[in-house]
Amino acid sequence: MILPFNLILVLFVYICAIAAITIRDLLSAVVILGAYSFLMCLLWTEMAAIDVAFTEASVSAGIGTVLMIGAISKTKRRSKD
Template sequence: MILPFDLIIQIFVVICAVAAITVKDLLSAVMILGAYSFFMCLMWAQMGAVDVAFTEASVSAGIGTILCIAAIMKTTRRTKD
């Protein structure tokens, strides 16, 4: 584990999480959540959990984002908060 690389990824993850819940557009929030999932996958890969990183990148960042986009296309993307 390389210490500065680790810290940079963790700061990116926190920034993505804050941006995903504060942005005023639901489609943008879901896109930022996909970026959050990929940063989390990178963190797990350099922590040694390669199987979990593969599963996260395919299942959570792929299928989860597609499910969210399908739900938003069927409902609405406007929000107040």
């Protein structure tokens, strides 16, 4: 546990989470969500939960991003609200 490193990671996670739900372009939101997943993965590793970090990296950042891009390609890229 390195406290400054953890605080920086948490700050980046907050920035990515807020950006992902406020941004209008859905493709950008998915890419930011991928970055959020990798930062969460680093945070899990810092908390010594290696298995959870592995799952987060492979499922959320690997497959999840591709599936969400596929869903966007079938619908509209711009959100209305």
